[in-house]
Amino acid sequence: MTSGRDDHDFTTRVDHTLTRFVEHQRSLFAAMGPDLDELADAAIAFVEGGKRLRPQFCLAGWLVAGGDPDEPGIVPAAASLEWLQGSALVHDDLMDGSDTRRGRPAVHRAFEASHRDAGRVGDPAGFGESVAVLLGDLMLSWCDEMFRASDLPTVPAALAYLDLCKTEVVAGQFLDVVGQTRATLSVAEAMRVVRYKSAKYTVERPLHMGAALAGADATMIDALSEVALPLGEAFQLRDDVLGVFGDPAVTGKPAGDDLREGKRTVLVARAHELADEAGRALLTEGLGTADAVDALATLIRTSGALDAVEADISRLEAQADAAIDRLGGRAPEVLHPLALKATRRAS
Structure with missing residues (x-):
């Protein structure tokens, strides 16, 4: 937190932690059906490229209160807030009817398009909206799960x-x-x-x-x-x-x-x-x-x-x-x- 290099190192560790977490979730999804890969892909893609401000503020609170900068448990605890942010943004885009997020289609628009591209039956817009609700809910659950998994006393x-x-x-x-x-x-x-x-x-x-x-x-x-x-x-x-x-x-x-x-x-x-x-x-x-x-x-x-x-x-x-x-x-x-x-x- 004291230099650009330190900031970059922490955000890189947050990125890796999020990726490893989704790979673990993907292994759980594997027993439930192949379609769930699409949900895991959407989750990790959505949290890519963010500013990581909330994890950085969590780390800042840790450091200001005397936490050890080398404690590995602070990384997943801080990184978990990206799932909270992801949940809020996915739902926010749906409620606002936004077409884009960070230069890419919003989740509900992306799944609406995938419905059409795959020639699925039913309403493409309704499918996209439903997936956005579910993905936002899943990310909110993951926030709690990752925060608890930091194992700090x-x-x-x-x-x-x-x-x-x-x-x-x-x-x-x-x-x-x-x-x-x-x-x-x-x-x-x-x-x-x-x-x-x-x-x-x-x-x-x-x-x-x-x-x-x-x-x-x-x-x-x-x-x-x-x-x-x-x-x-x-x-x-x-x-x-x-x-x-x-x-x-x-x-x-x-x-x-x-x-x-x-x-x-x-x-x-x-x-x-x-x-x-x-x-x-x-x-x-x-x-x-x-x-x-x-x-x-x-x-x-x-x-x-x-x-x-x-x-x-x-x-x-x-x-x-x-x-x-x-x-x-x-x-x-x-x-x-x-x-x-x-x-x-x-x-």
């Missing part, structure tokens, strides 16, 4: 934070789904979605899990929350900006995809707050339509919403940086580079 204490993480991300997803049914969403309401759908499960709970695995006390857990919540919120606000203005070649998603899908993000809430009457009418009528994407992106810029969200990100970064410095010890060395990676990114 502190796993029972850390499981409390994994349980909270799963509950909070579902709650945040539900708040998001409900928010999409409303004509408008205030900035405060949109930020509540950010906190539970992203900030806690991307940064706070992975930090807590790693720290709990290292035997952290309640004071350390609370201090990590002071870092994690503003940092996690800044992470998601950056995601919102990239969802409108990101380079498709880097993000793997079409430009303006969030606007096309009608997502009521903080960026959209800021635009509604700052725009004039004509701008608010454009948001009401155009959000969720392909034809209005360019006009909405322009409105977000000209209304000052983009600048306001960038200012929010800078403010939250400063809060997180100050909390990292207050932690002292290994925290600045471990967490400052990771904070930059989370918020100063192009994908």
